Amino acid sequence: MAKKRDYYEILGVSRNATDAEIKSAFRRLAKKYHPDVSKEPDAEEKFKEAQEAYAVLSDKNRRKQYDQFGHAAFSGSGGTGGFDFSDFDFSDIFEEIFGSAFGFPFGIRTHSHRKRRGADISVRMTITFEEAVFGCKNKISLDLLDTCDKCDGRGGKGEKTCSNCHGSGSITQEQRTPFGVYLTRRTCSVCGGEGYEFESICSSCKGTGRLNKTKEFTVNVPAGIDTGQQLRLAGKGEAGEKGAPPGDLYIEFTVLKHDLFIRDDSDIYLELPLTITQAVLGDKVDVPTLTGKVKLTIPPGTQDGDKHRLKGKGIKSLNSNRVGDLYVITRIIIPKTLSKEQKELFEKLNKTNLDNDKAFKIFREHLK
The missing domain is CATH 2.60.260.20 (Urease metallochaperone UreE, N-terminal domain)
Incomplete structure (x- = not known):
């Protein structure tokens, strides 16, 4: 298996690049290598490579994990041995790059609605010198958005095809301009892009599929952790939208000083x-x-x-x-x-x- 390229190298930025520089670099590569625009034979591979790099480096927690552990921070989370960006929402930046007023030219494809993965959560944990040296188990309680138990996160029951968009999740409009005909796809206002409606909305979560809950976690603190280092608990963040993957929980540690060592x-x-x-x-x-x-x-x-x-x-x-x-x-x-x-x-x-x-x-x- 070929060695994965460094994310900073892929985007062509330094390791201390600002968020704006990272976004600008991705915009440039997306314009150059999008498969619907570029004719280069390896355009699709380079485009996916840039997407993966941007999905990690544009997120503060994921970037810190990558800076600390490299690609090993996300090993096992995706089929390529790197970060799984399939649930990362690129729609906003693609609209910035390719425009949205007249749709997406050149046949660029977009999802009318993507269920967003749950938000990542960052917390701080203070531990003693001995706990950091030998490792320990600590419990934490968090208030977060979790899956609604009553509807199993669906938002309702009696699912039926949306009568407005007929299940597509979007409404297509044709617009003629001096430059040609553009097809604009807009999210269906009735089903919110889901493609279906419910006969009965869940009374507990009001159709959102998620509720605020207090959850308790047992954290296995690894031996050797130090101040400023993070521990990533995959899938322990907030619940995703209606079945989308949950976010991750990031714990940043502060180690108390010892009176001798x-x-x-x-x-x-x-x-x-x-x-x-x-x-x-x-x-x-x-x-x-x-x-x-x-x-x-x-x-x-x-x-x-x-x-x-x-x-x-x-x-x-x-x-x-x-x-x-x-x-x-x-x-x-x-x-x-x-x-x-x-x-x-x-x-x-x-x-x-x-x-x-x-x-x-x-x-x-x-x-x-």
Whole structure:
């Protein structure tokens, strides 16, 4: 199978392109490659490719998912291994490109009415440092448009063919202009483009097929998630119009800070407080990690800010089996107050020529 092209490359825009630039790029490609306009042999393939790229990059949530995970974000959602844009509504932008006042010239085909997929929903979830590291299950409640239980989302019962459009969902009008005859297709005002009417409208949803409900979801938070990253729950958004696919639920995470560990991607850092004697003489100390304490050898002469690496003691990466490292930064704590005995010991120590280090010698040279 050929490798899928990058969506930004398809549209010919940079990864930081604005919404307006993305829309403009798609307009240009749609005009060039629409199968009813272009005579190029690969026009249909290029047109579908541009449609798929635009359907993803024109949506804030889908674009963020693509930027984070690439085509893998939508694997399994479409037959091509990419985003399934079959339910994406292109009618508005096609009307902008090809016009609607006199219909669609060149035989361009449009649907008189497309049942819209449900809206995507974006929510934020705050989790603890430990929940982000190890993963967890959290429950959330959302108010959203869901399928009406009484009519199963149909909007009514006793379905019959629309008497106005005879089931086509649209009314075709012929209009003569100095440039020729144009056929304009307009959505049927009686059935709203459905092609059918109901003998009895659902009293619960008033014919819409959807109702506002409060739904509870259990979210499986994956281990390794970090602040700003999203989790996509396919099909957990709002219900679509009368049988159309539901939207998706996007959860963006905020991870609370830990009182000891500082995270940097898959690595974590902690500051280890040491006494002066521990730093000078060396020691073996217990260090906390994500999975329990370990012994760390502090060599004699340890300096403030020295870094010690504990391999594999960090965080498991979200999208791989790689585990980060734990970096221990030494911090030598200078006592602010001393007992009489401690002061005497430091005074004795001060008389033992502790300033023989090269740094002291260089400094003294500049005082001459």
